[in-house]
Amino acid sequence: xxxxxxxxxNKVTEKGKYVELRCDPISGxxxxxxxxxxxxxxxxxLIYFQGTGAAxxxxxxxxRFFAVRPxxxxxxxxxxxxxxxxxAVYLCASSLGRGGTDTQYFGPGTRLTVL
Amino acid sequence: xxxxxxxxxxxxxxxxxxxxxxxxxxxxxxxNLQWFRQDPGKGLTSLLLIQSSQREQTSGxxxxxxxxxxxxxxxxxxxxxxxxSATYLCAVKGNTDKLIFGTGTRLQVFP
Numbered sequence: 001x002x003x004x005x006x007x008x009x010n011k012v013t014e015k016g017k018y019v020e021l022r023c024d025p026i027s028g029x030x031x032x033x034x035x036x037x038x039x040x041x042x043x044x045x046l047i048y049f050q051g052t053g054a055a056x057x058x059x060x061x062x063x064r065f066f067a068v069r070p071x072x073x074x075x076x077x078x079x080x081x082x083x084x085x086x087x088a089v090y091l092c093a094s095s096l097g098r099g100g101t102d103t104q105y106f107g108p109g110t111r112l113t114v115l
Numbered sequence: 116x117x118x119x120x121x122x123x124x125x126x127x128x129x130x131x132x133x134x135x136x137x138x139x140x141x142x143x144x145x146x147n148l149q150w151f152r153q154d155p156g157k158g159l160t161s162l163l164l165i166q167s168s169q170r171e172q173t174s175g176x177x178x179x180x181x182x183x184x185x186x187x188x189x190x191x192x193x194x195x196x197x198x199x200s201a202t203y204l205c206a207v208k209g210n211t212d213k214l215i216f217g218t219g220t221r222l223q224v225f226p
Binding site: 004031033035040041042043044045048050055056059091093095099101102103104105106107108109111 | 119146147149151156157158159160161164166204206211212213214215216217218219
């Protein structure tokens with residue numbers, strides 16, 4: 001596709017449930033990022049992949065959050081035992097992976113609501 | 116730890132005004148600074164990216180400047196239009212690849 005796509009666009013779940021959020025990056029982009037944006041705040045970094053490996057997962061808030069990118073393209077963010085505080089928009093971005101000069105291109109996000 | 120602040124938090128102006136949005140950051144060791152636009156319920160659209168060696172970038176009615184030593188950037192919007200209404204976010208990239216964002220300036224331009 002032409003841009004970064006994310007599915008689903010909206011997800012409503014109950015406290016304690018497990019959710020998966022998917023990101024399809026721009027074709028050919030080796031770097032993929034996940035951010036979380038709470039209401040009225042700027043996005044906050046969660047995790048960054050270079051290829052298949054997580055190069056930096058320092059932003060994951062706790063061990064309920066996990067992300068994979070098994071073939072170096074599509075990525076899935078997984079949240080176990082969801083809590084109401086996990087409600088936010090989860091944004092995915094991709095880039096060419098050239099380092100400091102890179103531009104990150106963002107998807108439309110998945111709005112997660114935990115009841 | 117890098118912190119990014121944007122002032123003002125919200126701005127409401129009549130159409131046609133020239134605007135200045137401010138962004139400040141605490142650690143001057145950055146690779147680049149990027150300005151984004153975010154429409155309600157949408158993702159982020161990159162407007163301008165300024166490398167650390169540059170002083171400014173221009174695109175149409177938008178001009179962004181960077182003073183790395185003082186930790187400041189401004190986004191200048193000329194002749195504002197109602198279609199410019201959105202939230203504007205600035206973000207810096209340091210020696211890691213992640214972006215550190217400010218909390219944004221919510222702009223409303225009324226006819």
